[in-house]
Amino acid sequence: MPRPRLSTARTKIVATVGPACSSVEQLASLIDAGVDVFRINTAHGSREEHVGVLAKIREASDQVGYQVAVLLDLAGPKIRLGTLLTDPMECPLDAKFRLIRGDVSGAPDELTCSYETLIDELQPGDQVMLADGAVTLRVEVVSADSAECVVVAEGSIRSRQGINLPGVKLSVSAMLPRDIDNAIWAAQCGIDLVSLSFVRSAEDVLGLKRLLAEHGSQALVIAKIEKPEALDHLESIVEATDGVMVARGDLGVEIDVAETPVAQKRIIRVCKQKVKPVIVATQMLESMHHSSRPTRAEVSDVANAILDGADACMLSGETAIGEYPLESVRMMGRIMQATERDWKRSGANSIACNHRVHPITTAVTAAATEVAESISAKLIVIATRSGNTAWVGSQSRSLIPTLGVSNSIETLRRMNLLWGIKPFYVEKMDDTSGLIDKICQWARDNGGLKRGDHIVFVTGTGVFKKAHNLVVVHTVP
Template identity: 65%
Template sequence: MTRPRLNEARTKIVATVGPACDSVERLCELIEAGVDVFRINSAHGTIEQHAEKLANIRTASIQTGFPVGVLLDLAGPKIRLGQLATEPMQCSLGQKFTFIRGQSSDAPDELTSSYARLIDELDRGDRVMLADGTVALEVESVSADKAVCHVVAPGEIRSRQGINLPGVKLSVSAMLPADIENAIWAAQNEIDFISLSFVRTSEDVRSLKDLLGSYECPALVIAKIEKPEALENLERIVEEADGVMVARGDLGVEIDVAETPVAQKRIIATCKRHMKPVIVATQMLESMHHSSRPTRAEASDVANAVLDGTDACMLSGETAIGDYPREAVAIMNRIMRKTEESELPTSPAVDGKIEAAHRMAHAVAQAGTSVAEAIGSKLIAIATHSGGTAWVKSNTRSLIPTVAVSDHVASVRRMNLFWGIEPMLCENIQDTHHLIEHVTRWASAQTDNGVALVNSGDTIVVVSGSDVIENADSVLSVHTLP
């Protein structure tokens, strides 16, 4: 077993699985390069294809000895273009196009969409953004069965590309029938995280959590922030969700692109106050689709996300369809490590209500960190069944390496999303002597350029969560390596 490692990035890496990396061999390479969570995008492929990806991920986890997490990304009410008459289609400045009902048209000046009510919800003057915002139309007129538009930002479009409607409040449900089917499949197959696209209110998140609850599914629900309504309801959405994704692709089209960096910082800060993990996603190393090295701007983008306080960064097309999936993971890991060597910002004050809900775990995690820093401990070890204590500990943002040991493999996989937590599977964690022996054996084997990271005489601070030791809320102890 080569992972977890004490000398890898504390900020986690989420990588999207696609044709470029979906074999067991390539998935093993990405795990070794630093992937903590694999994302399956339900917008592409069938449930049978998702199941094949999941089987390969689980096999790669066994082969590498690292229980990597899995995130299923629900497509949500993503509006897409129907089949175009020509492929690709050029849109010239001032050119007129007409949206009609249906899924396809043979006329070169007619467009269709996957959303049957699109024409009903458009008004004169609305903007229609195509191809991730690179092409823009403005609505001239709307009648019962068509909406006439003209091009205000020219470019090239293709069938099935996304449609964004900035400022248009859609009546479509947050979960379509296909999303419900995918969520049920995820619940039945022990998926660790399920993300919900185009969240607008906390009720959208609650509807998914209720569905998963009916299947007794413990998966963490990740709310994707990519609509203006989500920013308006941010506090309540973060309170309701188990985690959040800053989905900058659609968010940067739905709001002014100039506002996106500030929105990212606001979302991350809100998540930190509520002790919720947050993922920054989309175009982080975009040039690595076809280049073996990122641009300086992309490296700065990753570094700034780390400095903002994100728990994880996500790779999309870079690993799914790119030419250099392993290299993209490795360079992201390097950028994160170098950034973390600088002075990281302290976590903002935790929201009072959340702090009360985790009062004991928060107090013990803070105490364990303080003790470790005071005596110069090389390692903090957390024993936890559920991962709750590790979740709280990750919010201290201490740079002291922390390993979280659980006897539940599902908890180990979920902890892969927690900043600064290296999860490890171990049986019988109630036996403190056995736990210390297991952690010591692992820590003693950790080296960096041939130099041992932990040596005889070094101390380890051990925190046992409230669900581990019988008749004890939490236990904190200090051990010296023999």
């Protein structure tokens, strides 16, 4: 039976595509197991490869009969090491290294990088963190063509690994030419979500929004929070964006790793206040790269993200290059369902209005949730052309299964990011009576609803332009 299924988790699963799940059959099995959004990481692979991945995702969706969303992750100004003379290279404590200009190392102690002006922006005392913080260098002396550094945290590095510069103010733009090119391609191909790496200000987000709009895209923009500057401007960034990703990999290197859990909770809290969906990402089930079971700490990490209010959790290497991609998705779903069972909704939620949704729609949708809770309804159905009404319904955090009904495939795909909303396709939106009959038939056949069960519908009468102002309580005949 194709999705949606009323018994699946309400928190959404984002999975990164890579060699471990590169076939249509593998992608289809992940969709059936619970993946709602597939992530294409533009930091790896060519345009030709990305085109192929997108085609396979759409084909897998058609095969399963359920349209998942696609998130294109723009690499942003990620600074990387060049090619090392010795690969991998050990960096013992107190060893001396030189960061030099160019892209060719002439000696084992010379390091190059992808950011041409790095030497100009470093100062003595700055930290240079390599390999996601596994190795730390301290800048000792800066000259015209090099920066002499000493190892203060030892470890091993490899070519092309990331460089983080906590506390260093970089002049590089949030979108490099390759990011602009990838964003335009995303618009042309109907990509559903586009995430921007290393966001530092609301203007970074607005710049990407303008670019997508200029090319006719309705893709949602996801701001990745992974820089201290983003935390400094968090409220304005969340206000400007359509959604947020807590990118804990780089964030945990750019700030003190001990502060990362508190930062995550703050980001989620601000997103809830401003009615924006939030994805928690990086190392959620890291051990499942090579193990069929996660650690207890990883299970607790996923559960705590859900309890904090995350709309989605993301798998990265677990599905892209891990040995157990299908098991990782299934485990993520199991943790989500177990956590949600113990989660209690505490009365009426105060849902803030935003620019997406008419104030009448916000009030009616919130009231419909309260009605459904009070009569122990088995299903809530939100009819929406744009998906905005489902956006409000998601924020109510009701445990009653909720269908987001639309006749737009693009709208249905974008709704895959919204907590608790199960996208459902219908051909006609204006015939309320026909819609009720169709949903009742589906609910009896697939949802386990029986005679006498209640379904609450949220729709509009057309009296108020662009507003949902009708709540219908229907009893299954």
